Every structure is written in structure tokens, then in C-alpha cells.
Amino acid sequence: MRWRLRAERLVVGAAVASLLGGCAAGAATTPSPVSGNEHIYWANRVTEENTNGLTTMGRANLDGTGVNQNFITGANSMAGVAIVGDYLYWANSEDVTIGRANLDGTGVNQSFIGDASGPFGPASDGRYLYWANHSSGTIGRANLDGSGVNESFISGAGTPVAVAVSGSYIYWADYLGNTIGRANLDGTGVNESFISDTSGPAGIVIAGGYIYWSNPGSGTIGRANLDGTGVNQSFISGGSAPLGLAVGP
Numbered sequence: 390m391r392w393r394l395r396a397e398r399l400v401v402g403a404a405v406a407s408l409l410g411g412c413a414a415g416a417a418t419t420p421s422p423v424s425g426n427e428h429i430y431w432a433n434r435v436t437e438e439n440t441n442g443l444t445t446m447g448r449a450n451l452d453g454t455g456v457n458q459n460f461i462t463g464a465n466s467m468a469g470v471a472i473v474g475d476y477l478y479w480a481n482s483e484d485v486t487i488g489r490a491n492l493d494g495t496g497v498n499q500s501f502i503g504d505a506s507g508p509f510g511p512a513s514d515g516r517y518l519y520w521a522n523h524s525s526g527t528i529g530r531a532n533l534d535g536s537g538v539n540e541s542f543i544s545g546a547g548t549p550v551a552v553a554v555s556g557s558y559i560y561w562a563d564y565l566g567n568t569i570g571r572a573n574l575d576g577t578g579v580n581e582s583f584i585s586d587t588s589g590p591a592g593i594v595i596a597g598g599y600i601y602w603s604n605p606g607s608g609t610i611g612r613a614n615l616d617g618t619g620v621n622q623s624f625i626s627g628g629s630a631p632l633g634l635a636v637g638p
Contacts (some may be wrong), residue, residue, distance in 0.1 A: 423470045427451060428492075432467040432479060433458060446470065446479060448494070460494050469510035469551075473518065473533060480508035480520055487511060487520060489535070501535050512552040514574065521549035521561055528552060528561060530576075542576050553614065555595035562590035562602055569593065569602055571617070583617050595637035605630035 393511060423430050433445045444467045448460035451524070471501035472492070478501075479488045487502035507524030513533070520529045522540060530542035547566035552559065554574070560583070561570045569584035588606030595601075595615070602611045604622060610631060612624035 407581045411461055423472055430460070430470050430472070430477060432464075443511050445480040446477070461488075461490055461497055463497065464488060465499075465502055465542065468508065469520075471511040471513055471518070473513040473515070476533070478511045478513075480505070482507050482509060482523075487518070487531075488531075490591055500548055502529075502531055502538055504538075505529055505540060509549070510551040512554050514554040517580050519552050519559060520552060521546070523550050523564070528559065528572075543579055545581055546570055547581055550591055550594045552599070553593045553595050555600075557602050558615075560593055560595065560600060562587075562593045564589050564591055567606075568612075584611075584613055584620055586620075586622060587611060588622070591632045592634040593638050601634055601636070603631040603634055605632060610634070 412491060427450065428448050429451055431447045432438055433447055438588055444464045445459045446464065446467060447458045449456040464479060465481045468480045468482040471478045477490050477492060481488055481499060482544035484499065485501045485505045485508065487505060487508060488499045489501035490497040505520065506522040506527065509521045511518055511520040513519065517530050518533055522529055526546050526548060527541045528543035528546050531538040533545065534582055546561055547563035547568065547570065549561040550564045551562040557574050557589045558571050563570055563581065566581065567587045567589060568582045569590060570581045571583035571589060572579040583618060588604035590602045591605050592603035599612050600615055604611055608626065608628040608630060609623045610625035610628065611622045613620040
């Protein structure tokens with residue numbers, strides 16, 4: 390399917406404080422990691438040349454030593470990593486599950502949450518875990534212990550591939566719909582076209598009173614105020630198909 394082939398090039402993920410990309414495994418891979426207190430984690434994702442589907446999560450010390458490309462194994466098309474408390478969460482887009490493990494790599498459960506629909510980019514507000522279901526056009530939500538799963542917590546999200554949470558709102562990037570969507574954290578007030586005229590947005594992050602998103606179709610980074618005003622689709626230009634985003638010092 391066209392979407393599946395295109396999705397293999399998409400990498401999205403989220404931490405509690407920032408949203409970052411996963412990565413596509415292969416010779417030209419440039420992982421976009423998620424940082425913990427002492428380690429950095431990344432998703433080694435499949436490419437069209439590596440079609441067996443099985444992928445791994447890598448880990449290293451923050452100084453770059455102790456690299457372990459097989460820190461967690463047995464994932465299937467891992468599409469985003471999130472750190473929440475003492476746990477790692479990730480999306481298995483082909484196995485349609487959300488996986489979880491302890492930060493030390495033990496207690497791996499590839500089907501911690503099941504029956505997702507092409508999940509991408511988990512994110513958390515510290516209370517719930519959210520993820521994008523690009524195949525069904527929904528945003529899923531569950532308690533951090535895996536209970537209370539609602540795969541259609543938000544419906545009508547188009548083809549979401551990245552999620553960010555800030556304050557009282559949840560935001561998502563609709564890759565094929567070329568929009569940024571927004572809803573209240575309780576799932577009401579869904580606005581699929583909160584920001585429109587984007588160019589295949591694939592990454593999203595909230596920081597400093599602004600929302601930022603990647604426009605891989607136009608090679609730009611967009612920015613707007615959190616209320617959707619002041620939209621600048623070319624806030625940063627001159628890139629080449631930017632995907633995952635992160636904000637830090």
C-alpha cells in the first residue's frame with residue numbers, strides 16, 4: 390500500500406517534556422533519540438529494503454558510550470519511543486500494539502496495549518498515554534498501567550502520525566490531511582483543521598508558548614501560537630524533508 394511504504398519513512402515519538410522522532414534502520418540511518426536522566430534511547434525502524442519487520446530499541450549513555458543497538462528486541466516496525474516515569478513505551482505499527490518495558494530493559498511486553506490501528510508516536514501528560522492511530526484516523530488513550538484503553542478516544546483525526554500534549558490540549562500532525570489538529574484533553578472540542586495548509590506534517594512539539602511542526606513536503610519547520618494564531622509555515626526553511634522535532638538547551 391502507498392501509505393505503508395510512505396509510513397516506513399516516517400518516524401515520530403514523544404517524551405513527557407518533548408516530542409522526538411524514532412528512526413529508520415539502515416546504512417543511512419540518523420536516529421532521533423529520546424533522552425532519559427542517564428541514557429538516550431532510539432527506535433531502529435525497518436526500511437523498504439529490510440522488510441522482515443522486526444526492529445529493536447537502542448540505548449547508550451549520554452556521553453555516547455555503552456551503545457547497545459539491541460537493548461530491547463522483538464518489536465515490529467517500532468514507530469516512536471516515550472519515557473514516562475520508570476517505563477519506556479513504544480508503538481509497534483505493524484503489530485498494532487503499544488509495548489512497554491522497565492527503563493533497565495527488563496519486563497518487556499510487546500503487547501502491553503493491543504488492538505491499535507497503525508499506532509505511531511506515543512506521548513504522555515504524566516497521567517495518561519496517548520498515541521496516533523494513523524490507519525483509523527483516531528487518537529488512542531489509556532492509563533499508564535495499560536488499563537482503560539480507548540482506541541477511539543478522539544475520532545476524525547485524519548491520518549495522525551505524531552502527538553503532543555500541553556496544558557489542557559492535545560495536538561496531532563495529520564500527515565496526509567496537511568493539518569495540525571487539536572482537542573481538549575478530555576477528547577471534546579475536536580478541530581482537525583486547527584492549523585491548515587501544512588505540508589505533510591510528521592513531527593510536532595510544544596515549547597515556550599508555541600507549537601512547532603515539521604513540513605517534510607516543503608522542507609520547512611512551521612510555528613504558531615498555542616491558540617492557532619500567528620501561523621508561519623516557513624518559520625525555519627532550507628531543510629530537506631524534516632521529520633521528528635525536539636526542544637532543549
